[in-house]
């Protein structure tokens with residue numbers, strides 16, 4: 001299909017991954033355990049970690065841990081990056097495993113072997129002219145910080161993160177221009193273990209802990225922006241949120257209001273602080289209603305004000321329907337945002353409702369509100385792929401999904417949205433974050449490994465691989 005719309009020159013086309021979901025080698029190179037290393041694989045993963053009795057231990061007798069081996073990127077990164085280069089990637093979004101650099105999180109000296117690994121990875125990208133886009137923390141804090149310090153609710157984490165972020169910024173700033181501080185920072189509201197390193201217990205203080213944790217993350221993020229700009233004023237240090245475009249169930253004003261309140265909290269609160277540089281006025285009412293009293297120390301608000309994020313990176317997978325009293329209304333099955341079923345949308349094999357127009361709305365809403373560059377750093381379709389004869393994978397459904405979402409982005413650009421780039425999620429098959437499965441595949445590149453870790457590990461380009469290559473080659477004109 002020929003799209004009669006133009007993406008900006010230098011548009012950053014690429015793909016995205018996270019260390020814990022593909023590197024494997026979970027104990028190699030001096031790496032310490034991260035929280036992801038103790039989270040079992042399987043569809044019940046989120047249920048297991050939401051149980052207040054979750055014990056942060058590995059139970060090999062009871063569970064499998066696909067993240068331990070991932071797709072072995074730690075050893076195959078050269079071949080994998082060569083495949084990205086073959087597709088013509090302009091950029092590659094990846095994360096640094098904090099526990100490779102500071103294995104326990106609270107050391108004073110970094111682990112040189114870990115630092116060297118990412119030097120090699122970045123050099124390999126740059127060899128092909130691929131710009132690395134780095135997430136400093138993507139759901140993989142050193143386990144010790146969660147167990148010993150209780151994760152982000154503890155202000156000491158700001159100091160530990162600063163040491164880690166300063167170390168990687170100083171080491172790589174000449175190789176890496178684009179950075180993001182915390183992956184999906186607002187996911188703290190529904191998976192605080194992933195993003196904040198603690199279990200959401202059913203106690204009166206849980207909301208308090210989440211907001212306090214967020215406050216510490218806001219400080220840590222601003223410190224990284226500050227450091228980045230000190231090293232090189234051209235470095236771009238962004239925030240990263242999960243955006244679930246939100247619709248009211250109907251035109252009932254009560255539902256409209258409920259939708260506005262929920263959407264504002266979930267989609268906007270973090271970016272309001274991180275981009276506009278201050279706590280939004282509406283949060284006072286929320287804090288009052290939930291009896292939240294933040295420990296804000298002298299200098300905190302100034303730091304947040306003076307060092308806002310340079311751009312907004314965001315993931316977009318699905319939209320959400322909200323109502324004042326969702327009680328009896330049918331919910332979507334599997335939708336992370338636990339929303340009401342949308343009768344106008346079809347869903348993926350995992351129940352994630354597919355809504356490209358929602359992406360256009362997201363881009364417009366975000367740009368209207370913040371007027372800073374946007375970067376779609378995650379989007380894609382997790383599906384059951386079939387390896388056919390001759391090692392072919394005919395993933396036309398993925399091509400359709402991406403075509404529709406790219407078209408939505410093009411329309412947003414036409415409306416004046418400043419969009420920096422697009423990195424589709426899981427450009428090479430990797431372990432799913434919410435279910436720990438390999439079976440939920442997103443890639444342009446098939447990896448022959450199953451949920452039990454069995455398979456040859458071989459890589460096979462899918463049909464979408466050749467399609468995306470063309471998209472990049474034509475700067476999005478031929479989709």
Ligand code: BG6
Nearest residue numbers: 018183315382431432433434435
């Ligand atoms: C995002 C995360 O929420 O969605 C990724 O940043 C994750 O880490 C992606 O993999 C897709 O989710 P899932 O659960 O299908 O892997």
